[in-house]
Amino acid sequence: MAVANIFKGIGGTRKPGAGAYGNANLRLEVLEDFENAGSGWLWATDAAGHLIYISEHAAAKLECPLEQLLAQPLAALFEPDLEDGDSSGRSLNFRLTAHNKIADTPVRFAPSRAERTAWWSLSGQPKFDANGEFVGYRGSAKDITTEYERKLEDLHLSEYDSLTGLANRHRMGRQLGQTLSAFKAAKRSCALMMLDLDRFKAVNDTMGHPAGDDLLKQVAQRLRRVIGERGEIGRLGGDEFQIILPDIDDRGKLGELSDKLIQMISQPYPIGDKRASIGTSVGIAIAPYDGLEMEELISHSDLALYAAKHGGRGQFRFYSADLKSEAEERRLVDEDLRAALLNDELELHYQPVVRASDHVVIGFEGLARWQHPERGAVGPNVFIPIAEESNLINELGEWALRRACTDATHWPETVRVAVNVSARQFTNPAFVGIVEAALAESGLAPGRLELELTETIFMGDSEETDATFRALKGLGVRLALDDFGTGYSSLSYLRSAPFDKIKVDRTFVDSCTEKDQNSAKIIAAIIGLSDALNMETTVEGVEAFDQYHVVCDKGARYIQGWIYSKALPQQQILENIAAQNFRIEPAGPDRHRSERRSMFRRVGVIHEDHRYEALMRELSRTGASIEGLLGVPVGTGLVLDMGGGQLVVCTVMRVAEHKLGVEFETPLVSDGAGGLCTRHRVSPYALAAAGMPLVALSEGQPIPTLVGGGQPSRPQFVQVVAA
Missing domain, CATH: 3.20.20.450 (EAL domain)
Incomplete structure (x- = not known):
């Protein structure tokens, strides 16, 4: 289809007269000169949005044969930039479908169709026939690849750390805020890790700042190897790093990941002909359990990091409410x-x-x-x-x-x-x-x-x-x-x-x-x-x-x-x-069992729709000793409420009057501080659904046993005071 016919009518129609034919020829000549100059191109679609015309020079610039472009949907040939965050490109298909005007919209030629990335600025107007029926788009385009790549580079510099290539503080803050906002609506979880390098200052002081920069680059590489696609890693400045891990609330997995990070970062670093050794500490807070808002989660992960550093370094620590007084x-x-x-x-x-x-x-x-x-x-x-x-x-x-x-x-x-x-x-x-x-x-x-x-x-x-x-x-x-x-x-x-x-x-x-x-x-x-x-x-x-x-x-x-x-x-x-007694005969239990920690801790014991208060005397990964309930048969299933949303399903294995020995259905995991915690916790969203306020968990927050206001049944056990 001729250029003059396709673009006839754009900018208004002319009355027939003595100079009409000459004006049409001149218009065609101007359009062809415009295309040949390479400063811009022309394009057109039919009513279905398929490309029916594009300048030959445009196809050559895209390094794509003209026949591969024609009859293709325009929206399939070009895509928005998801990295730039510009929403205009995302609405291209909507605009075409809605027959809206397109003005200087930056789009990228689909990389699957070309050997190199090309950026265009698209403009176009919908065309209607005499009956008002839509017949397609008529528009222009120009190559903005050089300018746009420069823009993306500037954007990258503003979003990423120039030394390590990791996200910078600005980007991490925006990402965390957007993630928590979206996840709050979807009732999803998100873990935040804060890392601080141990003994990094000594490397800078003894080996020089170039060595410190080299070490930070290697740390970033190791973080990427461990984290992979599971989350976003950022360098906040100096030797501080942050990791956002969406949809992870399993404290067992997070503890294992932290241990792996600590071990990986603690490996010696080759720097020139020397070797440097550092370590790291990790603080972890998890939304929505430890905070619902960004500032709260960051503050709590910082507290956990502080506790890890001051607990001997080379450790991880989960946030808990008692860290505030540590x-x-x-x-x-x-x-x-x-x-x-x-x-x-x-x-x-x-x-x-x-x-x-x-x-x-x-x-x-x-x-x-x-x-x-x-x-x-x-x-x-x-x-x-x-x-x-x-x-x-x-x-x-x-x-x-x-x-x-x-x-x-x-x-x-x-x-x-x-x-x-x-x-x-x-x-x-x-x-x-x-x-x-x-x-x-x-x-x-x-x-x-x-x-x-x-x-x-x-x-x-x-x-x-x-x-x-x-x-x-x-x-x-x-x-x-x-x-x-x-x-x-x-x-x-x-x-x-x-x-x-x-x-x-x-x-x-x-x-x-x-x-x-x-x-x-x-x-x-x-x-x-x-x-x-x-x-x-x-x-x-x-x-x-x-x-x-x-x-x-x-x-x-x-x-x-x-x-x-x-x-x-x-x-x-x-x-x-x-007594000349320097020979010791071995003596001990036949079988090893998980170490039990002596303690004095009040816990809730839930059976059916009743909650009892009891005293926990010993705790191990696989079981506990509790006191305060009479009449509990061996084999009874219970749920221990250990506070802070920690519920543990268990079975009574031993009974001696008001003293019970219980075995856990799922073993506890390390809390990073020498203690034990559950892998998962009751979500604040679930508690809110049961009528409680939507707030982060606290250590003393009880778990409701009745949901929906039902009538409780008669208690089966007798609660006694354990001291």
């Missing part, structure tokens, strides 16, 4: 710990290390104990991380080293003493001198002192680490690699570091009897590796005979665990020495 609690514990050191209120207890072949004690590991006059026993898992964060660990570590050396001089000369050394102690320039002074003052033979180190010591300067190793070996002390198998690069450490012993982490022992775990094989592999390197191996955490038989079958020669003894005070050890 900073103040930590400050009080820090003050009390300083006073305890000053007043000599701490003790060292010693757990035996026993030779499995004849059950003879060959050494002890010194473990700090603190009996607070008001708080009672404060566990090392509480005060050691606080000491690490406040730099009190150097003073605490020196005290433990001196006390252990002094106490060990009262033991037989064949018995060694092991002392844990933190990464902060190890990197202290005065550390080797402190060890030397402790040996000299106590008179302990250096070969009887064993320093237990973890892989975190390798996260500092490698040259300084090697120098410290050489100095310690020069003193004659023994070195043990603790928690072996839990890190990423243990084998490379063994290749270069002068260790005398490997300690198998207790996490492998905990699951070594489970059929679906590879822990027993890993224990065997570690022992075999240790033998090949002429090192000793101690297996930690053996508590039951089924574990004992497994590790012995795998070749364990030295065992440390409750099956032989808990940690003992020095006075009791001296009494055993006086």
Whole structure:
């Protein structure tokens, strides 16, 4: 169809006259000159929206044969830009269908039809015949690829971090706000992770800012590998990162993902001819459980990150309502710990290390104990991380080293003493001198002192680490690699570091009897590796005979665990020495069960449509002991309300008057703080449907047992006061 015929009538009609034919020829000539100039093209569609004309130069510019374009729907040939966020392109098909005018609408030539991306600006008007019937579009177009790509590049720079290529703070804030708004309407969940790199400042200070930039780029690459398409990753600035994970509320999966992130980021980074090591901490909050609005969720994930960092670093932590007071609690514990050191209120207890072949004690590991006059026993898992964060660990570590050396001089000369050394102690320039002074003052033979180190010591300067190793070996002390198998690069450490012993982490022992775990094989592999390197191996955490038989079958020669003894005070050890009792027969349960944590916690117990109040005394991954109900038969199904939307389906397995032992249908998972939590929680949307306000969950929020105002049945059990 001729150009002049197709575009006849655009801009009005002309009255016939002497110059009409000449004007038509001139119009055709002008249109052809316009097309040949390449500054713009003409196009037309029929009433169905199919392309019936397009300039040949336009087809050539698109590198697409003209015959492949004609008769195609215009809306199928061009698509909007979803990255730009410009809504005008999205309404192209609607505009064509509605016969609306199109004015300078940017569209992209469908990439499946071309070898390169091309951007056009489309304009067009609907054409109607004399009867008012729509006959198609007549329009023009021009190539804006260069300008538009520049615009997209500018947009990208405003939305993405120039160093790592990750989304920047602006984009992450907009994405999170839009996601939460949409998910709130759809009653969907969204997890938010906040990450902060540990020891990144040390890399910048010692290796320079270019090295720090290189490290951040590698961190971004590792984050992408772990997260993949599951969420959006952003760098908020400095060494702070954020991850948005839509439709994930399973705290078991989130904990596993956090562990993977921590381990991946903690791997050494090659930077030039050197190696840098850092770590990370992770804070997690989940909408709608921990917050419904963006500001609330960000604040709560920040609190969780703060708790993870101040819990010893290299950890993850879920948000919980009690984190708001944790900073103040930590400050009080820090003050009390300083006073305890000053007043000599701490003790060292010693757990035996026993030779499995004849059950003879060959050494002890010194473990700090603190009996607070008001708080009672404060566990090392509480005060050691606080000491690490406040730099009190150097003073605490020196005290433990001196006390252990002094106490060990009262033991037989064949018995060694092991002392844990933190990464902060190890990197202290005065550390080797402190060890030397402790040996000299106590008179302990250096070969009887064993320093237990973890892989975190390798996260500092490698040259300084090697120098410290050489100095310690020069003193004659023994070195043990603790928690072996839990890190990423243990084998490379063994290749270069002068260790005398490997300690198998207790996490492998905990699951070594489970059929679906590879822990027993890993224990065997570690022992075999240790033998090949002429090192000793101690297996930690053996508590039951089924574990004992497994590790012995795998070749364990030295065992440390409750099956032989808990940690003992020095006075009791001296009494055993006086009685020449240095042989301990193993004693313990036949089968290992998940560790039960002693506690005093009020919980709700739901049975049918009744809620009872009870006391939880013990809690493990798979069960609990509760008190406060009479008349509950074995086999009864219950639901425990542990607060904060945590409901646990369980079955009564044991009954002794008002005391019940229950087994959980689904095991609990780690909360990142040494405690346990449920994988899932009752959604605030479900509680709102039951008549409660739509707010984030709180620790004391009860779960309604009756929905819809039904009449309760008669209670089947008697609630008694448990104290």
